[in-house]
Amino acid sequence: MIPATVKLNSKSVFLSQPYQPALADTDELVGRLDESRDVLAAWVAQPRFPRLCPLLVGDAGVGKNRLVYELARYTDKELYILQGHEDVTAEDLTCAVRFSDDAERKMDYVLSPLATAMLRGGICFIDEIGKLRPRALAPLASVLDERRYLDSVLLGERIHAHRGFAFIAATNGSDLVGGTLPEFIGSRLRPVIEVGYPSRAEIDEIVRRRFPRLERPAPASDRLISRFWQLWRDERGDQPPSPRDTLYLFGLMLNLVDAEGAPPGEVLLEAPAAPAPPDMRHLEAAFRRLFGRKE
Incomplete structure (x- = not known):
């Protein structure tokens, strides 16, 4: 059980809550073996070296986030998880205050x-770190090297890891154009691991694992996936x-099937117990809606 608060010297402070990905036991990561090995090797703690x-x-x-979820599991x-954006401040990386629900206190840390x-000895994942301003990144310097502590001016405390x-951390390659990350942070983020696009076979496997409904019947699903690749080549060369684009497409396709089969006037918010199978027109309609393909 994760405690809601902890004591830091004389102060009672609230903890952030961890993210628990809703991953089924069968929803294993497809591919990414090299990237996973590189991260796990980086996380080996050596004597007198963090x-x-x-x-x-x-x-x-x-699939950068998906890789991190799998590594946590x-x-x-x-x-x-801390989501990076331009408005994050240095204090956001350490501690915040809020109005308390406790009548005996005005503010909570x-x-x-x-x-x-x-x-807690957990994993901290800063997503889109390339969007943070250099001034906001300053507290990370002592976290990412051998010091492994974080100073909070607000708390007046030093937190040791x-x-x-x-x-x-993760970032889009476009956010690193021109060296967005300052050297004092970039030199501490090692190794840099490139996460490229999955192969066609891996994309197909991702779709089948995420949407088991497509496996019934198998020949029909094969035709749908082949048609997807044809549409994609025609539109994007x-x-x-x-993986995100592909999953959104097939998810919308199934939603269109279910919405089409709903009784007139009924608002359908969950997939039916006995859903109808999709066909090419559902796939093509979903593709047009998401990627603007004109017939």
């Missing part, structure tokens, strides 16, 4: 996902599809 802090770099939708560690992961603490 774990390295890898940086995942890849285009949007290729594999290592059985709590996962704490709330530790950031980073600070909570350090205390649990030995089990691990750190990983040699540009590969991302």
Whole structure:
């Protein structure tokens, strides 16, 4: 059970809550063996030398977050996520305050996902780290090297990392154009791991695992997946599809099937118990809606 609060010297502070991905036991990561091995190797703690802090770099939708979720599941560690954007401040990386629900207190201290992961020995994942401004990144310097501590001006405390603490960040390659990350952070994020586009076979396997409904009947699903690749080549040429784009497409296709089969006037918010099978027109309609293909 994860505690709601902890004591830091005389202060009671609230913890951030970990993210628990809704992954089924059968929903294993497809591919990414090399990238997974690189991250796990970086996280090996040597005597008198801390774990390295890898940086995942890849285009949007290729599966950087999904890789981190799988690594958290594999290592059985709590996962704490901090979403990067331009408005994140240095104090957002450490501690925030909020109006308290307790009548005896005016304000509550709330530790950031980073600070909570350090205390709990979990994984801190900063997504889109390339969008953070250099001034906001300053507190990370002492976290990512051998010091492994985080200072909070608001709390007036220094938080030392649990030995089990691990750190990983991700960014889109476009956010690194022109060297967005300052050198004092970029030099500490090692190794840099490129996350590229999956192969066609891996994309097909991702779709089949995420949507088991397509396996019934198998020949029909084969035709749908083949038609997807034909549509994609006609629209995008040699540009590969991302797993995100592909899953959105097939998810919308199934939604169109279910909405079409709903009784007149009924609002359908869940897939029916006995859904109808999709056909080519549903796939093509979903493709037009998402990618603007004109017939």
